[in-house]
Amino acid sequence: MSMTLVSGSGHGVAMPPGWRLVRFDTVDSTNEQARRLAVGGAEHGTVVVADVQTGGLGRRGRQWISPLGNLHCSIVVRPRRPVSEIAQLSLVTAVAVAEALGDVAPGLPFRCKWPNDILCRGQKLCGILLESDVNGVVVIGIGVDVNSAPREGMLYPTTSLQAEGGTAGVDAVLAAVCLRLSVWVERWTVDGMASVRDAWLNLAGGVGELVAVRVSDERTITGTLVGLDADGALLLADGREGQTHRIVVGDVLFERPRT
């Protein structure tokens, strides 16, 4: 594993004030590497980026295919909010990444899909994996398919920034993501979930539409998307049962492509 430490605006990747970049050619997983650094005392705003991951981690134990040309990064966050609110950082990150992609590829229709995927024209091009430890230190892992998207054996349709017509490279996406994330984490720290929730709903669309959410391997709930509650849980109205489901864990299954 080879490593170069870059800080400030080194190597042309501008970091937000107080943030720093640790760059690797190859790691097992940037989330794992960031966690190791956090255990060793890495500060809030430490960004780990790797050209290639040999053991990229997806949500729910899935693999994240991580070839050269795509963005694989993880950020150490030491939240200044109650531990009970930490899961909200998923939506904070989704909003930040969707906005960052809009910055580097203006005009493309990026959308958030609950809890934390980013789609373009109904196809996934970014996944987010949030992990926290008992001390409340959080690692936010972000994978953006910049150059290529995995095709084989995916649970969902995928695309890449390049396939959608975007011309930004990995470093430009990384800089934009870090900038937007630093701003949104600060906003959430000061104001809580309310502003994040509105931004996420604007970026997600789909309120009033029928969606299916897989809450476990055995159970899928279908209902009309009502929105998010104050904590960021998904609210689905179930017409048949006449009740509203509050969903905190699950995967929204793909509906028809939306622009």
Ligand code: BTN
């Ligand atoms: C998902 O399943 O949608 C989440 C994928 C998260 C992938 C990113 S790539 C950078 C970071 N390191 C990892 O091992 N996973 C996350």
